[in-house]
Amino acid sequence: MNSGIKVFEVDKEKLAVTFSYNSKIVEKIKKIDGRIWDQEQKRWVIPNNSVSINQLAKLFEKEGIIWADEINYPSGHDAYSLDSDENQLLTEMGKIITLKGYSLKTRKAYLGHVKRFIEFIKKPPYQLEKEDISKYMLFLLEEQESSHAYANQALSSLKILYDSVLDKEKVDFNIPRPKKERKLPNILSQEEVLTILQSLKNKKHRALLFLIYSAGLRVGEVVRLKIEDIDSKRMLIHIRQGKGRKDRYTILSEAALNILREYVRVERPQKWLFPGGKEGNFLTERSVQRVFENALKDAKIIKKASVHTLRHSFATHLLEGGTDLRYIQELLGHNSSKTTEIYTHVSKTNLSKIESPLDSLIKGS
Template sequence: MKTVTLFPVEREGDRFIGIPARNDLEYRQLIAGYCGLQWSHDHRCYLMPYSRFHLNAIFQHFRAAEWYVNYSELRFSSTTRESPSTPSPETVHETVVIELEDYMHWMKQLRYSKNTINTYTGLLRVFFAYFHEKDPKEITNDDVEDFNKGYILEKGYSRVFQSQIISALKLFYMRFHSRELDIHHLERPRKAQRLPEVLSKAEVASLLMAVKNSKHRFMLSLIYSCGLRIGEALNIRLNDMDLDRRFVHIRHAKGAKDRFIPLGDRILDKMRQYMATYKPKDYLIEGRDGGAYSQSSARQVLIKAVSNTQITKHVTLHTLRHSYATHLLENGTDVRYIQELLGHNDPKTTMIYTHVSTNSLQKIRNPFDDLAI
């Protein structure tokens, strides 16, 4: 059985549970599936506030994947704030453990993605650990409001985190205890109207040219040229591509939807060169030991590439998708086609790119130019 060892971290008088980083794919997936962790560059580990319900939640998260959690080192010096005795992860209500196991299997049967299953179950463990002495049947809408005020807002977590908690709870109580919690009156936070970060075509070119490894350059080129989510790009198999018809079949994308993406001339040439050089066997982009390339490795490729350019914007892999959509719009592509290419259900989601496109904005005459000064 694999083991993860938790350790104490003290920062500015506050106490945290430290979770080490590890170059292990299963471990990284477990970390990615647990919401609320913060990466500390100073301590080179993941942090969560030190409390019984946090320890309970992370314990249950790893135990569900059959990992052993060693928390014997969680001792703090006497100079830190006084705290309750070392919590016991076994105090999570036993009903929660049983029902979350059922909940996971139920979501798998409904074909929810692995990321959604990990995210929802991780969030529910945090929520129910907060009320560790309560049976889920005893949870009320008032408890949800208390959790929102005392945990989400107090800790400064995002609107996305808050909204995902509501989604996870609604699905859980639809499956169990539907009469105990009025899920129809659980309100989501108002969405922030933020515009996506977009690179210019020149910035995209400089980014790709900064990647020396041809495999890594092809991967980023593919994401941009097809407007793919990172998970979609890394899940492409060889039999998903029809090079004669110049299409790639994106299967089981977000919302369990398939779609076809046309391949342009240049990416098609790059793809043929890449396949002749690397000879993938199953997935188009494979890891060193076979299988799909990992998302964390792809992110590291991007981070390194950005560091070798003069780009000062906050760039993620999704920025390439945003840039693709914006550049299509600036080239005169109809929004309805862009919606289809991106796989958006709601055209309102695609319309956000009309706000970041520069074509129309640059045509507006600035009234300052009319001043004779």
């Protein structure tokens, strides 16, 4: 069984390597030049360069590695390499998913799935069969121990590859999709959110996280905000082309507006409300994640949380405050009320009314 070795980018200079503890894997990791153990994050960190990446790929050629899409990883010593036919296939795939209107993030994910599939199967495109999909799905679920959401996305990308690019109609017939996992989101208490927000000193960082929590924004939405999207007269934020290519409005908090005005007065952003390091670009999502990770550490909160946890907490706190679920659905931009209903399972409003039988027993004794 695969130990679930995952590699993702920490920044331009470092890569993080995570896996379930295994002494043999640790021994191999220690062979990589420049590797260090990150005690706080409980993960190994290696230099983000071709030498380290190639060392890692060669050491774990048999075990397999789940590479983040942003990493230009090698296909391995004996791996099937993409020739001109396969590169043409990826080009055609890219055109089709662009015409379908998929977002840049989704296009990148789908192309990554197709590339990994071709490298795994080691066949020219015209020889690909339905059985190859089943083989790959079993590999993802049993050996790589990928999440069902990840495997489902891989299957969706391969369906487009076979149906629209290779013109193999109905190729995924009788291939069952992994059952969707039902996981409840982690929620921060209002006190914890306040502690995190108060730990921020940088004006730009304060404005970022204040806006995310106060309006329930996705990280991809906050970095793409423009100056004109903030309507201080109507106290609304205009989200343009959010998830699912939808526009919507959400609330603008008075407290968040005051923080935002302070930030704008000092930093004077031009086009993008939160510009990135490169001129003309908005801030990267990974940069926001790092801001939150540092704030979580400064606030000394050990609960597992990410930037998206602020969005979950926003919805849960609204529900606990008595806001109708239909309004929360609209603010979050959910298509289905079933998506929003998940917050009823993490809200303390109803659960707090239930008394544990142990407390009843003690009181009656």
